Amino acid sequence: MGTAIGDVLPLALGVAISPIPIIATILMLLTPRAGSTATMFLAGWILGIAVGYTVFVALGSVVDLDSGSDGNPVTATIRIVLGVLLVLLAVKQWRGRPAPGQTPTMPAWLAAIDKVTPAKALGLGFALAAVNPKNLLMIVGAAVAVAHLGVGAGTAVVAGVVFTVLGAVTVAVPVIGYFSARERATSWLTGLKTWLTANNAAVMAVLLLVIGVMLIGKGIGGY
DSSP states (O other), rough: OOHHHHHHHHHHHHHHHHHHHHHHHHHHSSSSHHHHHHHHHHHHHHHHHHHHHHHHHHHHHHTTTTOOTTTTTHHHHHHHHHHHHHHHHHHHHHSSSSOOOOOOOGGGGGGGGOOOOOOHHHHHHHHHHHSSSHHHHHHHHHHHHHHTTTTTTTHHHHHHHHHHHHHHHHHHHHHHHHHHHHHHHHHHHHHHHHHHHHHHHHHHHHHHHHHHHHHHHHHHTTT
């Protein structure tokens, strides 16, 4: 169990450090419907991670990624491909970072976040967690890591819970902070949003590069 949890931890960190969903959560918390929309967004985010992990662990079992006594070339190849894709995303993020003094470009849908209903917030959270390319690669990587170990259902579930909880913590913290200290949270959330907006590309580039290289290394070692 320890090995499975250890293998999914860095990938869970990759899911957790997602500036755009965190910014979306903060913007929702600054709207009149803060409680309902942000809570539903968090629920969708958690559900997206959990469903994605479950689906790909099941697929990994069908494909038989268990390492057995030797390395598994299929698992190794998948890891290398995932790693290369993450490195390419890192390069794209780095090249797209704003120049000093330039205003960062954010997704257009963030401008209309105050009009999002709780139901749409749920769907948005799910989509950003499970369909976003960066998160999808992390989820697949975690599922492959667990399937590769050939662990039992109980261990896979525990690893999945750890992966989901850690992947959701950065979106959950602003929501918890808002409800526990609403008056003081506003200025803190605004400052956090400003920092994330300015440093989004650089943070993601470094994170994706590190995890991508890690996966490539594990893949090469699996042959």
